[in-house]
Amino acid sequence: MKNYLAITSPNKYADFDTLAEAQAHVFAHGGFAAATPGQYSEFFVIDMEAETVNFDQTAYDTTVAAKTKLAAIAELENQITLRMLREASFDSARTYPQGNPRVGKTAKQVIAEIDAAIETIRSS
DSSP: OOSEEEEEETTEEEEESSHHHHHHHHHHHOSEEEEOOOSOGGGEEEETTTTEEEEOHHHHHHHHHHHHHHHHHHHHHHHSOHHHHHIIIIIHHHHOTTOOHHHHHHHHHHHHHHHHHHHHHHHO
């Protein structure tokens, strides 16, 4: 992403290296020029009336937190091997009446991470 934006509508903009280039584009196509507020355009909040563009830090932080939680869940899920699943479902009925403790601990961690991720998304 370059340093300046020429915003012609709430969903349409072009980025430029200099403010003069952005202003020239605006002169030709309408809209307004502004400094780029951040690196990730999906979190830009454009107000055409006020001629402002801001970065939605809350939405960005929520997205990063959710992706981090999902990565932690995937890592925990990868710790459950096929053998552990087999033992938990078939062989463990006699050996572990309450379930295989190795599988149970990891499964509880996965559930806790999923619950935390859902709560993070709901609270945003």
